[in-house]
Amino acid sequence: xxxxxxxxxxxxxxxxxxxxxxxxxxxxxxxxxxxxxxxxxxxxxxxxxxxxxxxxxxxxxxxxxxxxxxxxxxxxxxxxxxxxxxxxxxxxxxxxxxxxxxxxxxxxxxxxxxxxxxxxxxxxxxxxxxxxxxxxxxxxxxxxxxxxxxxxxxxxxxxxxxxxxxxxxxxxxxxxxxxxxxxxxxxxxxxxxxxxxxxxxxxxxxxxxxxxxxxxxxxxxxxxxxxx
Amino acid sequence: xxxxxxxxxxxxxxxxxxxxxxxxxxxxxxxxxxxxxxxxxxxxxxxxxxxxxxxxxxxxxxxxxxxxxxxxxxxxxxxxxxxxxxxxxxxxxxxxxxxxxxxxxxxxxxxxxxxxxxxxxxxxxxxxxxxxxxxxxxxxxxxxxxxxxxxxxxxxxxxxxxxxxxxxxxxxxxxxxxxxxxxxxxxxxxxxxxxxxxxxxxxxxxxxxxxxxxxxxxxxxxxxxxxxxxxxxxxxxxxxxxxxxxxxxxxxxxxxxxxxxxxxxxxxxxxxxxxxxxxxxxxxxxxxxxxxxxxxxxxxxxxxxxxxxxxxxxxxxxxxxxxxxxxxxxxxxxxxxxxxxxxxxxxxxxxxxxxxxxxxxxxxxxxxxxxxxxxxxxxxxxxxxxxxxxxxxxxxxxxxxxxxxxxxxxxxxxxxxxxxxxxxxxxxxxxxxxxxxxxxxxxxxxxxxxxxxxxxxxxxxxxxxxxxxxxxxxxxxxxxxxxxxxxxxxxxxxxxxxxxxxxxxxxxxxxxxxxxxxxxxxxxxxxxxxxxxxxxxxxxxxxxxxxxxxxxxxxxxxxxxxxxxxxxxxxxxxxxxxxxxxxxxxxxxxxxxxxxxxxxxxxxxxxxxxxxxxxxxxxxxxxxxxxxxxxxxxxxxxxxxxxxxxxxxxxxxxxxxxxxxxxxxxxxxxxxxxxxxxxxxxxxxxxxxxxxxxxxxxxxxxxxxxxxxxxxxxxxxxxxxxxxxxxxxxxxxxxxxxxxxxxxxxxxxxxxxxxxx
Numbered sequence: 001x002x003x004x005x006x007x008x009x010x011x012x013x014x015x016x017x018x019x020x021x022x023x024x025x026x027x028x029x030x031x032x033x034x035x036x037x038x039x040x041x042x043x044x045x046x047x048x049x050x051x052x053x054x055x056x057x058x059x060x061x062x063x064x065x066x067x068x069x070x071x072x073x074x075x076x077x078x079x080x081x082x083x084x085x086x087x088x089x090x091x092x093x094x095x096x097x098x099x100x101x102x103x104x105x106x107x108x109x110x111x112x113x114x115x116x117x118x119x120x121x122x123x124x125x126x127x128x129x130x131x132x133x134x135x136x137x138x139x140x141x142x143x144x145x146x147x148x149x150x151x152x153x154x155x156x157x158x159x160x161x162x163x164x165x166x167x168x169x170x171x172x173x174x175x176x177x178x179x180x181x182x183x184x185x186x187x188x189x190x191x192x193x194x195x196x197x198x199x200x201x202x203x204x205x206x207x208x209x210x211x212x213x214x215x216x217x218x219x220x221x222x223x224x225x226x227x228x
Numbered sequence: 229x230x231x232x233x234x235x236x237x238x239x240x241x242x243x244x245x246x247x248x249x250x251x252x253x254x255x256x257x258x259x260x261x262x263x264x265x266x267x268x269x270x271x272x273x274x275x276x277x278x279x280x281x282x283x284x285x286x287x288x289x290x291x292x293x294x295x296x297x298x299x300x301x302x303x304x305x306x307x308x309x310x311x312x313x314x315x316x317x318x319x320x321x322x323x324x325x326x327x328x329x330x331x332x333x334x335x336x337x338x339x340x341x342x343x344x345x346x347x348x349x350x351x352x353x354x355x356x357x358x359x360x361x362x363x364x365x366x367x368x369x370x371x372x373x374x375x376x377x378x379x380x381x382x383x384x385x386x387x388x389x390x391x392x393x394x395x396x397x398x399x400x401x402x403x404x405x406x407x408x409x410x411x412x413x414x415x416x417x418x419x420x421x422x423x424x425x426x427x428x429x430x431x432x433x434x435x436x437x438x439x440x441x442x443x444x445x446x447x448x449x450x451x452x453x454x455x456x457x458x459x460x461x462x463x464x465x466x467x468x469x470x471x472x473x474x475x476x477x478x479x480x481x482x483x484x485x486x487x488x489x490x491x492x493x494x495x496x497x498x499x500x501x502x503x504x505x506x507x508x509x510x511x512x513x514x515x516x517x518x519x520x521x522x523x524x525x526x527x528x529x530x531x532x533x534x535x536x537x538x539x540x541x542x543x544x545x546x547x548x549x550x551x552x553x554x555x556x557x558x559x560x561x562x563x564x565x566x567x568x569x570x571x572x573x574x575x576x577x578x579x580x581x582x583x584x585x586x587x588x589x590x591x592x593x594x595x596x597x598x599x600x601x602x603x604x605x606x607x608x609x610x611x612x613x614x615x616x617x618x619x620x621x622x623x624x625x626x627x628x629x630x631x632x633x634x635x636x637x638x639x640x641x642x643x644x645x646x647x648x649x650x651x652x653x654x655x656x657x658x659x660x661x662x663x664x665x666x667x668x669x670x671x672x673x674x675x676x677x678x679x680x681x682x683x684x685x686x687x688x689x690x691x692x693x694x695x696x697x698x699x700x701x702x703x704x705x706x707x708x709x710x711x712x713x714x715x716x717x718x719x720x721x722x723x724x725x726x727x728x729x730x731x732x733x734x735x736x737x738x739x740x741x742x743x744x745x746x747x748x749x750x751x752x753x754x755x756x757x758x759x760x761x762x763x764x765x766x767x768x769x770x771x772x773x774x775x776x777x778x779x780x781x782x783x784x785x786x787x788x789x790x791x792x793x794x795x796x797x798x799x800x801x802x803x804x805x806x807x808x809x810x811x812x813x814x815x816x817x818x819x820x821x822x823x824x825x826x827x828x829x830x831x832x833x834x835x836x837x838x839x840x841x842x843x844x845x846x847x848x849x850x851x852x853x854x855x856x857x858x859x860x861x862x863x864x865x866x867x868x869x870x871x872x873x874x875x876x877x878x879x880x881x882x883x884x885x886x887x888x889x890x891x892x893x894x895x896x897x898x899x900x901x902x903x904x905x906x907x908x909x910x911x912x913x914x915x916x917x918x919x920x921x922x923x924x925x926x927x928x929x930x931x932x933x934x935x936x937x938x939x940x941x942x943x944x945x946x947x948x949x950x951x952x953x954x955x956x957x958x959x960x961x962x963x964x965x966x967x968x969x970x971x972x973x974x975x976x977x978x979x980x981x982x983x984x985x
Contacts, residue, residue, distance in 0.1 A: 020960070020966050187571070
């Protein structure tokens, strides 16, 4: 805890020029989010795995993983299959779910977490879905730019001389992640973020927002963005 | 434990006898013809025995022709020879009256067949203060001491006790704060050492902001650094301890004010009547005034509560007759910091709040009556911690502790054929009522490499109220086995109720005086640290970590005020706590540390010199069959050289440091946890790389002057004057694909002003 305080102060007062890639920078090869649709299924139901990837050209893409494997619980490793280029999880019957529950020493009727490793040639990620309980992904119902709805906009235009407020509805428990390949973002992990455009910032690119719920639900939206 | 400077105030003209042990006095050694006492059985009280002794003056010269009269008799029983020696028959407990024309009357009590040297003072000397200076013996091989003035003279420390510890041999030197309440000693973790203030430990050693010691140096009498082989009177540490002694207020009333860019404080001290003294100190941070101006305007940060701290000390001393002294002391701190990593004041998910405060109050009674001495103390500790990080992590802890403690010492000049026998017995009980409510992530442990700090992780939960008593008792005997050999053996028994554990830790030391200036010391002992550090307390199955220490040292005092100590040590650690496969703490680790240390001190006139060098290697094996690896705080080389000169107005000092960088674990990959939106690092071989060597020069200058009735002093303390920037550690990007060095701060000036009135 003291180290946290110290590092915060050091970073603010003496070591600000670290020049490391920021978590909100979209023009960076990486996994931004992995989605299971839906994130919780009952016996016999299916869930599809896909992901939002960031690229060095600044344009995020939605794609299926190249590889996927269930790492926990081992007894359910066979319920994942690649079908027509899509990774599909099919929940086994209730008896197999109960056996997995016992394998993980869970309470009776508790949802069974299934951890899936997904991969691409350059990076890997983990995603957890649950069996024995129906869950749904959230929906990004609105997005505003300086208070004006921009959810359906094909391109977002911001004032490069002003601080722009970006906002989505979210509960306190939700995790919000804003990403951009244009301008500079602050409070990128809050439901309301701010964008400024510094002289050496890119003035065009993409904007993305990812909404995560505490029970594994994921939703994202992407837009083109330009500063003028 | 002797003070380095013993000031003997002669308060009564009739108190003309000073019985001073030969190690502290400037007395000359007894001549060859002086009667050498045999070692008869201790006679019953009242039976006359043959008593031998020697009478000297304040300079240590023998006083011949002095008469020795047993109190109650009218005629002298003996007369001293030219060498000052005498021999009389007198019962134990009798008072001997020593008279000589050139001196005042002296009095001595018969405690056995051989008396301490009796010092007679002239009439002039009886009316003045005689200061006898001698460097106190180190409390263990490799141990070192700094007194108050020296603490404030070490350059690069800002006069701070914690930073002064970095000059000690065996202390890991690093520019980042490590731990909460301990220092890293001889390849151990910070929680393996303990800091005792007047024999009682304190929950924190330094303030959250500014990393200043919780006790200002001005209120400290002395600091003893014992890197290993510490006494049976102390426990709870598997490496070494730091013993801080606070000082009683002076007889003369004075007030002192001090201001620096870190903090400012007031100290008041003086006498109350003839037998009482007080010392009061209060300090508050000033960095909270400065800090907002240091934070850039564009920083996305809100200081909801400016970080600040208070600390205060109160000490009252009262002499209850000649044999008893009462002391009441209180020591407390109050730290708070609250900040938001956002400009939005309702962004509670990015809130960091920490408040730590404690108050320790102690009442003690010390007595000395003939061969008996000792103390009884009752101490209460009231510590409170509040911590919030984000929406989910919190700690609320409150564990008041009461500690009764006593130690009784009996000394005999001769017993069982041994000389200068000292027997000690003591006991203490630490009775805590623990009230903890916490929800945090799993705490990383030493040797884990890089871990994820996720403020949403509250997977470790604990909410209980319980009693946690710990009992300890100890005894030790020290005696001269021969004129050149002194041994000290003892044992400490401890019972930790929380973990249902009982431990017996034997410890001992042998000192061999090779020649007048040369001494060899061998020490061995067993030590334990109970699993009470932070979340270790949550485990009921974890047991104490253990260490066995072997130390051999040699000490050379080539001249008055100069001492050179060299020591070699080997520490075998076992039962080290590690996380098992199920995430529970297990005592599966082992560790080894060995090395050598050199300390040279020079305290003559206006000069104070200090040289310390440590060479060490510290390794761990986390579980049976696991690979041996370097310890997180393994620092092979550490060199400190400091020199200071004090004139009437000016004091100049310089200090050079050179020390190895610490090992670290490189990150070789990552896995993205999509649900938590965090990257989990994949660590390479643990501690397989090391930060580079760091060296720096610190300078300090003090100037003192008078301004009316106020004695003023100002200091400028500049660290790293030639601006050497070394890599201390590395910051990683969020996905561990990039890293940037965190370098030592190029130059740190510190300015302070003090006024005494």
